[in-house]
Amino acid sequence: xxxxxxxxxxxxxxxxxxxxxxxxxxxxxxxxxxxxxxxxxxxxxxxxxxxxxxxxxxxxxxxxxxxxxxxxxxxxxxxxxxxxxxxxxxxxxxxxxxxxxxxxxxxxxxxxxxxxxxxxxxxxxxxxxxxxxxxxxxxxxxxxxxxxxxxxxxxxxxxxxxxxxxxxxxxxxxxxxxxxxxxxxxxxxxxxxxxxxxxxxxxxxxxxxxxxxxxxxxxxxxxxxxxxxxxxxxxxxxxxxxxxxxx
Amino acid sequence: xxxxxxxxxxxxxxxxxxxxxxxxxxxxxxxxxxxxxxxxxxxxxxxxxxxxxxxxxxxxxxxxxxxxxxxxxxxxxxxxxxxxxxxxxxxxxxxxxxxxxxxxxxxxxxxxxxxxxxxxxxxxxxxxxxxxxxxxxxxxxxxxxxxxxxxxxxxxxxxxxxxxxxxxxxxxxxxxxxxxxxxxxxxxxxxxxxxxxxxxxxxxxxxxxxxxxxxxxxxxxxxxxxxxxxxxxxxxxxxxxxxxxxxxxxxxxxxxxxxxxxxxxxxxxxxxxxxxxxxxxxxxxxxxxxxxxxxxxxxxxxxxxxx
Numbered sequence: 305x306x307x308x309x310x311x312x313x314x315x316x317x318x319x320x321x322x323x324x325x326x327x328x329x330x331x332x333x334x335x336x337x338x339x340x341x342x343x344x345x346x347x348x349x350x351x352x353x354x355x356x357x358x359x360x361x362x363x364x365x366x367x368x369x370x371x372x373x374x375x376x377x378x379x380x381x382x383x384x385x386x387x388x389x390x391x392x393x394x395x396x397x398x399x400x401x402x403x404x405x406x407x408x409x410x411x412x413x414x415x416x417x418x419x420x421x422x423x424x425x426x427x428x429x430x431x432x433x434x435x436x437x438x439x440x441x442x443x444x445x446x447x448x449x450x451x452x453x454x455x456x457x458x459x460x461x462x463x464x465x466x467x468x469x470x471x472x473x474x475x476x477x478x479x480x481x482x483x484x485x486x487x488x489x490x491x492x493x494x495x496x497x498x499x500x501x502x503x504x505x506x507x508x509x510x511x512x513x514x515x516x517x518x519x520x521x522x523x524x525x526x527x528x529x530x531x532x533x534x535x536x537x538x539x540x541x542x543x544x545x546x547x548x549x550x551x
Numbered sequence: 552x553x554x555x556x557x558x559x560x561x562x563x564x565x566x567x568x569x570x571x572x573x574x575x576x577x578x579x580x581x582x583x584x585x586x587x588x589x590x591x592x593x594x595x596x597x598x599x600x601x602x603x604x605x606x607x608x609x610x611x612x613x614x615x616x617x618x619x620x621x622x623x624x625x626x627x628x629x630x631x632x633x634x635x636x637x638x639x640x641x642x643x644x645x646x647x648x649x650x651x652x653x654x655x656x657x658x659x660x661x662x663x664x665x666x667x668x669x670x671x672x673x674x675x676x677x678x679x680x681x682x683x684x685x686x687x688x689x690x691x692x693x694x695x696x697x698x699x700x701x702x703x704x705x706x707x708x709x710x711x712x713x714x715x716x717x718x719x720x721x722x723x724x725x726x727x728x729x730x731x732x733x734x735x736x737x738x739x740x741x742x743x744x745x746x747x748x749x750x751x752x753x754x755x756x757x758x759x760x761x762x763x764x765x766x767x768x769x770x771x772x773x774x775x776x777x778x779x780x781x782x783x784x785x786x787x788x789x790x791x792x793x794x795x796x797x798x799x800x801x802x803x804x805x806x807x808x809x810x811x812x813x814x815x816x817x818x819x820x821x822x823x824x825x826x827x828x829x830x831x832x833x834x835x836x837x838x839x840x841x842x843x844x845x846x847x848x849x850x851x852x853x854x855x856x857x858x
Contacts, residue, residue, distance in 0.1 A: 345689075443590070540718055
């Protein structure tokens with residue numbers, strides 16, 4: 305049987321009488337690239353915050369890397385990586401300092417940090433920029449570096465919140481190469497995006513509408529189910545009926 | 552007369568160390584829906600800020616409705632509407648207060664140009680008394696557009712109005728723009744989403760401060776110089792890595808469920824290619840010749856520039 309790294313059952317988050325996340329259930333396999341889609345305000349961010357151990361659910365059950373989202377949030381945080389378009393790295397630290405800082409925060413031993421950061425800088429082709437401030441790098445490089453830093457401590461799962469927003473089309477594809485590479489080493493990828501072509505690169509995709517998971521399957525099966533030519537059409541059919549809108 | 556003219560505009564930051572806009576020239580015709588298409592950091596916002604008289608260029612000249620962006624900045628400011636990329640209305644004023652405020656600034660009233668904003672305003676009117684800071688992303692965007700339109704501008708500048716917005720809201724927003732265009736307003740809009748390029752009459756593809764191409768989307772696509780193939784197989788990622796190692800392949804990029812491919816030899820035979828791919832153990836291989844999209848063109852221009 306495939307190992308499950310995320311298991312959610314009837315997970316719910318209520319703010320007053322507003323159900324931001326309404327009884328969602330799904331399982332994510334080890335090494336899977338799991339796309340988490342939905343319109344603005346569908347509840348994606350709230351659900352992701354719970355799974356990252358940053359917010360408690362109102363009811364329902366969930367485990368992440370085997371740890372309980374009510375009782376073991378600190379253990380969850382140690383076993384995941386996170387990156388988003390908005391928060392990535394410290395712009396006024398150098399490439400190496402950022403790696404060292406985040407490696408240290410996640411408890412990677414100093415000797416190991418040195419060894420791994422040399423490899424990483426080389427692999428990213430940033431050797432000449434290693435001692436430059438991150439703020440001076442082009443956005444595409446920043447995002448690739450941010451992703452590498454997010455998986456530097458070899459987490460079980462990495463959460464990517466719109467990692468490719470605003471990035472040029474070539475870098476966007478290079479970024480997905482890195483995602484595939486990480487998944488091949490057994491890291492589970494949990495990713496949100498507004499680019500529907502990227503939904504096609506996921507093994508399975510969920511689409512949230514108004515706090516609920518309205519669809520969950522492989523892109524091929526979803527297209528067949530909704531008689532659609534591409535994921536854009538699938539998304540449109542589902543999200544068109546949404547009553548909520550927001551951030 | 553062109554509604555917007557950029558003549559050899561260059562802009563640097565940080566004492567010349569960062570080149571944001573690199574010798575850009577272009578013209579936007581009156582009543583046109585013109586798109587600046589490019590990723591973050593391409594120079595789109597700098598161009599908008601120069602045209603809206605908020606930033607001085609290092610070199611070159613720019614004009615809006617025939618008025619010079621430096622000398623005649625006052626004239627320009629009363630004739631344009633500008634919606635910056637970052638939400639910049641007063642968060643602690645209500646929807647109605649914001650609209651009133653911007654109308655008054657331009658010596659107008661909500662009522663005098665009501666027909667122009669009606670379609671958009673109707674959608675946020677139920678929240679008239681809500682503070683702007685408490686609105687959802689989609690509603691903020693609609694309010695910002697209303698505020699940019701309330702004085703009936705001749706030229707409307709929209710800097711990435713759809714960034715971070717979901718597919719459904721993006722479609723709605725573009726429908727609104729098309730309606731505005733019928734009122735004769737010139738619209739200059741920027742976007743990092745290549746698919747939105749097709750919704751503009753003319754576009755400029757911009758990267759690293761340089762315009763790579765300016766034309767109608769149809770003509771840019773028609774100018775794609777080589778045959779483009781779409782390929783898929785069961786294991787798409789392994790197919791992509793295999794294609795990269797094949798000598799006959801020039802470029803290969805993932806496009807959703809397909810890989811878009813160009814070959815070094817134009818007259819190459821696809822059956823030979825198909826066989827070569829199948830020999831590497833791929834199953835359900837399909838290859839077809841396709842029409843390129845704007846994203847294909849953009850990637851091709853980017854690669855040419857870096858060569």
